[in-house]
Amino acid sequence: MKSPLWILCTLLLCGLLLCNVTAADSSTKPNFVFMMVDDLGIGDLGCYGNTTIRTPNIDRLALEGVKLTQHIAAAPLCTPSRAAFLTGRYPIRSGMAAKGRMGVFLFTASSGGLPQEEITFAKAVKGQGYSTAVIGKWHLGLNCEESTDHCHHPNSHGFDYFYGTIMTHLRDCQPGHGSVLHHVHVHIPYKALGIGLVSLVLLHIRGTITVTRKVVFVFLVLVGVFVSLFGVLLYTFPNLNCFVMRGAEIVEQPYTSENLTQRMTSEAIEYLERNSQSPFLLFFSFIQVHTGLFASPLFRGKSQHGLYGDAVMEIDWSVGQIMQTLERLNLKQNTLVYMTSDQGPHLEEISIHGEMHGGYSSIYKAGKSTNWEGGIRIPGILHWPGVLPAGKVIDEPTSNMDIFPTVLNLAGASIPSDRVIDGHDLFPLLQGQVQRSEHEFMFHYCNAELNAVRWHPPNSSAIWKAFFFTPDFYPQNSSACFHTHICFCIKPFITFHDPPLLYDLSRDPSESTPLSPDTEPQFYSVLKVIRAAVSRHTQSLKPVPIQLSPLQILWKPWLQPCCSSLSQLCRCERDHQIDKLRH
Numbered sequence: 168m169k170s171p172l173w174i175l176c177t178l179l180l181c182g183l184l185l186c187n188v189t190a191a192d193s194s195t196k197p198n199f200v201f202m203m204v205d206d207l208g209i210g211d212l213g214c215y216g217n218t219t220i221r222t223p224n225i226d227r228l229a230l231e232g233v234k235l236t237q238h239i240a241a242a243p244l245c246t247p248s249r250a251a252f253l254t255g256r257y258p259i260r261s262g263m264a265a266k267g268r269m270g271v272f273l274f275t276a277s278s279g280g281l282p283q284e285e286i287t288f289a290k291a292v293k294g295q296g297y298s299t300a301v302i303g304k305w306h307l308g309l310n311c312e313e314s315t316d317h318c319h320h321p322n323s324h325g326f327d328y329f330y331g332t333i334m335t336h337l338r339d340c341q342p343g344h345g346s347v348l349h350h351v352h353v354h355i356p357y358k359a360l361g362i363g364l365v366s367l368v369l370l371h372i373r374g375t376i377t378v379t380r381k382v383v384f385v386f387l388v389l390v391g392v393f394v395s396l397f398g399v400l401l402y403t404f405p406n407l408n409c410f411v412m413r414g415a416e417i418v419e420q421p422y423t424s425e426n427l428t429q430r431m432t433s434e435a436i437e438y439l440e441r442n443s444q445s446p447f448l449l450f451f452s453f454i455q456v457h458t459g460l461f462a463s464p465l466f467r468g469k470s471q472h473g474l475y476g477d478a479v480m481e482i483d484w485s486v487g488q489i490m491q492t493l494e495r496l497n498l499k500q501n502t503l504v505y506m507t508s509d510q511g512p513h514l515e516e517i518s519i520h521g522e523m524h525g526g527y528s529s530i531y532k533a534g535k536s537t538n539w540e541g542g543i544r545i546p547g548i549l550h551w552p553g554v555l556p557a558g559k560v561i562d563e564p565t566s567n568m569d570i571f572p573t574v575l576n577l578a579g580a581s582i583p584s585d586r587v588i589d590g591h592d593l594f595p596l597l598q599g600q601v602q603r604s605e606h607e608f609m610f611h612y613c614n615a616e617l618n619a620v621r622w623h624p625p626n627s628s629a630i631w632k633a634f635f636f637t638p639d640f641y642p643q644n645s646s647a648c649f650h651t652h653i654c655f656c657i658k659p660f661i662t663f664h665d666p667p668l669l670y671d672l673s674r675d676p677s678e679s680t681p682l683s684p685d686t687e688p689q690f691y692s693v694l695k696v697i698r699a700a701v702s703r704h705t706q707s708l709k710p711v712p713i714q715l716s717p718l719q720i721l722w723k724p725w726l727q728p729c730c731s732s733l734s735q736l737c738r739c740e741r742d743h744q745i746d747k748l749r750h
């Protein structure tokens with residue numbers, strides 16, 4: 168029966184099929200290791216031009232893999248950027264974009280979080296036989312209605328294994344480093360006192376009440392109770408918010424940040440060792456280099472840039488440990504490694520001792536919390552020897568939302584068709600099958616407000632960026648943002664622009680000189696195309712519950728996780744893991 172022609176056809180068919188499989192060198196599914204650093208600036212890494220901090224391990228990743236130079240975070244703040252990263256969708260679509268001033272969760276006992284209906288890449292690949300883990304920072308919520316329902320916990324979002332923190336790291340998590348609450352809300356007790364006094368006087372004038380000694384006494388007691396509650400909140404903040412969980416259990420409350428990256432690295436290495444036989448997806452989400460900064464004794468004082476530089480060096484060490492483990496377990500040829508940051512550096516961070524604790528955004532303007540390039544242009548390195556070219560640099564616009572479809576395609580999972588996915592599969596671009604990014608437009612949100620739009624027309628090298636409003640950040644006196652501790656991109660810290668402020672990033676990557684109809688003949692035609700894109704984009708949005716509304720962000724005592732009785736102030740140390748440091 169078997170004619171030579173038939174065999175030839177079979178061979179041809181096999182060949183064609185094999186060529187279509189991206190991981191042509193292996194029949195097994197690839198593993199994924201994603202490493203995200205918190206608040207790392209694009210200018211902090213050697214491979215992105217830093218000459219004074221040594222990051223040899225990350226630089227090697229770039230040398231052996233693909234480096235993206237226009238890799239854009241979907242949002243300039245942790246919570247929304249991470250929601251977008253995990254789901255491949257703009258945060259506005261999942262409700263993870265704030266309708267208020269605070270754009271991130273500040274308490275573990277908030278009720279908002281990544282909704283159950285969202286599909287993370289972990290959930291998607293689990294159906295394809297993957298083991299999945301997140302080690303490190305989560306910052307996407309915990310509970311909905313009770314202190315143990317864990318509706319937003321990583322385990323409810325497709326991650327089998329979790330070791331890390333629900334919240335972000337903060338200076339409050341480290342004794343002696345001050346408090347963000349103090350910094351941001353120091354005025355609250357005074358405001359309360361002021362408002363109370365003014366109301367009292369007004370009520371007195373209108374004759375509603377007569378201010379007797381008794382009224383003054385009651386008033387003072389009320390203010391006293393309020394200020395004490397505020398004080399208690401400040402005092403217990405670390406216990407209530409800075410804890411480490413293993414799975415569903417709290418194992419360290421509050422945590423000691425010293426050596427935390429070392430412990431997380433050991434956890435990640437053990438995870439890789441345990442799962443080396445099955446396809447796995449590991450999301451290693453560093454607690455560093457968010458403030459309050461820390462570095463373990465091995466790295467303290469090792470850099471030229473104070474504690475910040477030391478922390479970056481420790482991250483680099485950790486990346487090296489992960490890569491060595493992949494090598495030792497013979498997994499390097501079958502693992503896609505991705506290294507990035509969640510947004511730009513927090514430029515306004517100064518420690519209580521006056522040391523600069525924010526990173527460096529290189530030639531890009533401003534940093535975290537703004538949609539100036541410094542707030543959203545992040546490192547993006549992809550590494551897979553034999554499959555991705557070595558030493559390739561791609562300047563096209565890409566997004567941290569692109570990881571979602573890329574992973575699903577590689578793992579053989581189908582892309583959800585019942586919702587808009589904003590990311591695009593990176594592989595054709597990474598492997599050089601196409602030269603242009605599929606991101607013709609990108610929408611840059613400040614919380615739930617559309618702040619700016621980027622347009623990369625298919626027929627030109629221009630990268631237009633139009634701002635409808637801009638945060639009041641001035642490079643010459645960046646102190647403008649220092650008194651608010653961060654450069655807010657909301658009223659009253661912004662300036663509106665009509666017509667929008669237009670830049671061409673291909674000629675002016677630092678956003679130094681806005682274009683005008685006089686300097687740019689295409690000024691109005693570019694804005695017209697951008698406005699049309701905005702209207703198409705806006706029509707694609709469906710109303711969803713806002714997860715970051717003031718009510719959802721609020722501290723709700725009944726949602727407070729606590730590993731001990733209240734009298735012990737939620738303290739415990741249940742993890743008797745010996746630090747297995749590997750150097």
Ligand SMILES: *[C@@H]1O[C@H](CO)[C@@H](O)[C@H](O)[C@H]1NC(C)=O
Nearest residue numbers: 211216217218219472526527
């Ligand atoms: C390297 O990074 C540090 C820390 O962010 C920064 O202060 C310094 O200016 C950077 N150096 C160079 C040459 O880019």
Ligand SMILES: *[C@@H]1O[C@H](CO)[C@@H](O)[C@H](O)[C@H]1NC(C)=O
Nearest residue numbers: 423425426463464465746748
């Ligand atoms: C951190 O690890 C070092 C050893 O590298 C040890 O001396 C130190 O006590 C550890 N710190 C804490 C807080 O456990």
Ligand SMILES: *[C@@H]1O[C@H](CO)[C@@H](O)[C@H](O)[C@H]1NC(C)=O
Nearest residue numbers: 624625626627689692693696
């Ligand atoms: C590029 O295409 C746009 C429409 O997509 C058109 O308006 C514009 O004139 C074109 N520009 C060039 C340089 O061809």
Ligand SMILES: *[C@@H]1O[C@H](CO)[C@@H](O)[C@H](O)[C@H]1NC(C)=O
Nearest residue numbers: 640641643644645646647648
């Ligand atoms: C910073 O500089 C700008 C323009 O140079 C000025 O309008 C603004 O008031 C300054 N802000 C502060 C806080 O000095």
